[in-house]
Amino acid sequence: MVSANCIAHPVMPASRYEQLVQSVVDYAIYMLDPSGRVVSWNAGAERIKGYRAEEVIGHHFSLFFTPEDCADGRPGRLLHQALEQGVAQDEGWRVRKDGTRFWALAALDVIRDEQGEIIGLAKVTRDITDRRESALQLDAVRAQLFQAQKLEALGQLTGGLAHDFNNLLTIIISSARMALGSPDPARVQRMLQHILDAGQRGTELTQQLLSFARHRQLDVSLIAPSSLLTATRGLLEHALPRDITLLERMQPGLPLIEVDAGQLQMVLLNLLFNARDAIAECGTIRLAVDAVELAGEVEGLHGTYVCFEVQDSGEGIDPQVLPRIFEPFFTTKAFGQGTGLGLSQVYGFAKQSNGAISVDSTLGQGTCMRLYLPAYQPEAGIPFDG
Numbered sequence: 001m002v003s004a005n006c007i008a009h010p011v012m013p014a015s016r017y018e019q020l021v022q023s024v025v026d027y028a029i030y031m032l033d034p035s036g037r038v039v040s041w042n043a044g045a046e047r048i049k050g051y052r053a054e055e056v057i058g059h060h061f062s063l064f065f066t067p068e069d070c071a072d073g074r075p076g077r078l079l080h081q082a083l084e085q086g087v088a089q090d091e092g093w094r095v096r097k098d099g100t101r102f103w104a105l106a107a108l109d110v111i112r113d114e115q116g117e118i119i120g121l122a123k124v125t126r127d128i129t130d131r132r133e134s135a136l137q138l139d140a141v142r143a144q145l146f147q148a149q150k151l152e153a154l155g156q157l158t159g160g161l162a163h164d165f166n167n168l169l170t171i172i173i174s175s176a177r178m179a180l181g182s183p184d185p186a187r188v189q190r191m192l193q194h195i196l197d198a199g200q201r202g203t204e205l206t207q208q209l210l211s212f213a214r215h216r217q218l219d220v221s222l223i224a225p226s227s228l229l230t231a232t233r234g235l236l237e238h239a240l241p242r243d244i245t246l247l248e249r250m251q252p253g254l255p256l257i258e259v260d261a262g263q264l265q266m267v268l269l270n271l272l273f274n275a276r277d278a279i280a281e282c283g284t285i286r287l288a289v290d291a292v293e294l295a296g297e298v299e300g301l302h303g304t305y306v307c308f309e310v311q312d313s314g315e316g317i318d319p320q321v322l323p324r325i326f327e328p329f330f331t332t333k334a335f336g337q338g339t340g341l342g343l344s345q346v347y348g349f350a351k352q353s354n355g356a357i358s359v360d361s362t363l364g365q366g367t368c369m370r371l372y373l374p375a376y377q378p379e380a381g382i383p384f385d386g
Contacts, residue, residue: 026044031111033121036061036076037060039057069093086110088107090106103128109122109124165202171194171195176191225256226250226289229250232272240276274312285310287309291305292372299356303375303377305372309369309370312366312368326344326346357370
C-alpha cells in the first residue's frame with residue numbers, strides 16, 4: 001500500500017497557470033513586488049479597474065485607492081501588514097480608471113521563494129458593490145419593519161394608557177377642587193401631594209411612551225437586562241387586561257448584553273402580546289430572566305447566555321402550525337388583528353444578535369418561548385448587572 005504522503009502531485013506548468021489566471025474575469029488577480037508595484041495584470045483586473053496591463057505595470061498599487069485613503073496611508077498599512085503577517089484583507093472604496101468608485105473586497109498574500117525569502121505579493125480584488133447595496137437596502141427595510149412594529153405596539157398600548165391618563169386626570173381635578181374648598185391647611189397639603197404624585201406618574205408614563213416611540217437609528221450598546229425589563233414592564237402593564245396576571249422572576253447579578261435596546265424592548269413586547277392574545281379569558285403570563293450555560297443543545301450555541309422566557313397559560317399552538325410561526329406574514333389571528341410580522345421580527349433579531357429563539361407548546365396547557373442572547377464577554381471578564 002502506498003502512503004498518501006508519498007503520492008506525487010502534478011505541478012501545473014507556469015504557462016498553464018498563467019492561462020488559468022488570465023481566464024478569470026470576475027476577480028482582479030495580479031502580482032506586486034515587495035515595494036507594492038504591479039508586476040502582472042489579468043483580464044479580470046482590466047475589466048474591473050479599467051486599466052490595460054501596459055498602463056499599470058510598474059505603478060504602485062495605491063493608484064487604485066481613493067485620495068482620502070491615500071492621504072490616510074491606507075495602502076502602506078495594508079502592504080506593511082501583509083509583509084509582517086503574511087496576509088492582509090481589506091474592504092472599502094476603490095477607484096477605476098474613469099474615476100468611478102466601486103466597493104472592493106481585497107486580499108494580499110505574500111509569495112516566497114524556495115529559501116523562504118519574500119519575492120512578491122498576490123493581490124486578489126472582487127467588486128462587491130451590488131452586494132453592499134443589497135445589504136444597505138435590507139438594513140433599510142429592517143428599520144422600516146421595526147418602526148412599523150413599533151406603531152402596531154403603540155396601537156395596542158393606547159387603550160390602556162388612555163385609561164390610566166384618565167384616572168390620573170380624575171385624581172388631579174378632584175384633589176384640586178377639594179383643596180380649593182377646604183379651610184384645613186393639612187388637608188390642602190394632602191390634596192396637593194396627591195396632585196404632585198399623579199402628575200409625576202403621568203410624566204413617567206409620557207417619558208416611557210416617548211422613549212419607546214422615538215424614531216432613531218438602530219444602535220447596539222451594552223445594557224443591563226434589569227433596567228430594560230423595568231422600562232418594558234412600565235409599557236406592558238397598560239396593555240394587559242385585569243384578568244391576566246403577570247408574574248416576574250429575574251435572577252440577580254445577570255450579565256450585561258450587547259444589543260439594540262429598542263429592538264429588544266420591541267421583541268419582548270411582541271412575545272408578551274402573543275402570550276396575552278393566547279389567553280382566552282383569565283390566565284397567567286410568566287416572565288423569567290436567567291443566565292444559562294449552553295453546550296450546543298439550543299441551535300448549537302455554546303457559552304453564557306441571558307435567557308428571556310415568556311410562558312402563558314393559554315390554549316397552546318397546534319403542532320401542525322408550530323413549524324410556521326416564525327414565517328413572515330403567517331398569522332392565525334383574525335384579519336386586522338395582526339400583521340404576521342411580530343414573531344418573524346423576533347426570529348430575525350435573535351439571529352442578528354448571535355442568539356436563538358425556541359418554542360415549547362402543548363395544546364390545552366400553554367406555550368413557552370425562550371429568547372437566548374449572548375452575555376457580553378470582554379477580555380477582562382464578564383460584567384454583571386449589579
